Amino acid sequence: MYRLTGINLKSMPLGESDRLLTILTPERGLLRVVAAGSRKSKSKFGGRTGLFVLNELMIKPGKTLDRIHHAETLASYPGLSRHFGLLTASQYLAEIALNQALEDSPQPDLFNLLTEHLQRLEQLPPNAPVAAVLAHLCQGIFHLLALGGIAPQVHHCCLSQKPLIANPTQLNPEIGFSIRSGGIVAPAQLQQVQHQQQPSVQNQDADHEAVANQAAFTPTPNRYLNGHQLSLLQQLSQPNLSAIGDSPDIAWIVIEQILRDYTQHHLGRAIRSATLINSYVASCQTQRT
Template identity: 45%
Template sequence: MGGTYKATGINLKSMPLGESDRLLTVLTREFGLIRVVAPGSRKHKSSLGGRSGLFVVNQLLIAKGRSLDKIIQAESLQSYAGLSQDLRKLTASQYLAELALFQALSEQPQEDLFCLLVEHLDRLEKLPRGVTLASLAHATFHLLALAGVAPQVQLCSVSQQLLVPDFDDPNWRVGFSAVAGGIVSLAALDQLTAPKRSAERSEIEGSNICSGQAAGVQPGGIWAMGDRPNPAHESPSSYPTRTPKKNVELHLQINATELALLQQLSQPDFIQPDGTLAQPQDRPIEQPLPEQIWLSIERILRHYAQYHLDQPIRSAALIDTCFSPLPQPIPSP
């Protein structure tokens, strides 16, 4: 690349460096993920001050250094100022930045990842505030697809049978398994969770023997991330049992509306500019949807992404804070 080089990139992380500099982590089209110094950018009148902010897209001229490269010149192309003016949108954009960082490579062109992230940040900024969670779920699914680990949402991941949501039955459910790679029939879900239930019983029985105290099985146990089996080569009964160590929910049940939404997330124009959802004519979904539905979809994709990318999404805690419904006040007697 010589003494200097040019790159177009978006700032995804920033931290103070020295008395007045910033160290930026930038996703570039040409060279993937780079770490560069923005000299003097923390000074009040610095020309790099605004250009070193989060989610600013710059055309950069960079000088090679022994340990860290330095920005010589930056021309802002896009800033997404609207994201920082809304806490929900800012939190969602930080969430997407984490997902991009998990899969970004260094010293390799990352044109597709750069363009996809910028596209969804642009949508997130422009869409109505009420569809922020829907936009986050849409972008998350596309980033997982680009990474090659999008969940299977059309066929049972075990039997490969087509699973169609039944809106006529309010009790209809289907399984979702991060281990299997997506949706599964309830029969397959029962096979997948059988080793966990057996392990829980064994652990409780062993605890009872040691302590002499009775204990009850806790429902909804969570398995930790670890070495994952390949669902294409192993039967559900051969999946390893793991102890509950990390906050990743691997097996759960979802309803017809949740499945229908998951099945539409791959569509590029699923969310229209006015915030309405584009839907197939054969199975329309009543709109507007309660925000709680989208919170459920986000959590499904969150646990799936954390399992397959083997990284915790730290911004998820803020998602819970920003979007979880407030507790209802208890009426006085």
């Protein structure tokens, strides 16, 4: 028998009355354990097997799967379940954490970071606007990517490594974001690369194949950002957010979509919870009209 602390990130039925829980723990990383009889109405586990419930656990080793012998709830984040946007954002972060988590390997930093961002989301008011929900979601995504060593470069051009200082008053999209390059790209640098890849007039035929090969590696931006959107993106690397209320919904919608595409590319799989974010944003926009 061993003791650990874990937060439930995934649950699925097992057999007639059991649940198979996927738990993130600081002591042993990702753990899959059985909560025997937890689907029965009079189960001793009660609500301890719910999503985002943080428990202190006593685990009994098994031949194939370990089993929960005792569970004592430490936190449950009830505010998340009362707001569709907050719950969806939490599931989004949990999905990324599940893709980063390792089995049988201590991961206190990942555990602490995820629970910290769940707390931040829960502290938002029940009527939190779309901008606030997306802002906290985006910062959680960025921090998780940074912990995994794959956060996009947002303060320096990926091509020149020169700093790019955001001008929030610049409303025309100017700065590119290239998933392939790993972050923001200055237009001047992109134009320079494209110009260098143009074949000379004298050797146009001879250079055709080389140019075609080079074009495959051209860091063509997937999106373009204006100065305000760039300033929001750069803010995500900070410990805390500021001036959320001053930003329109569309700005954070753009940032979330950029981070979503970037994350899915680097994880090599789709984020299923992201489709629920689309539904949440659409429903909020419908209510306003």
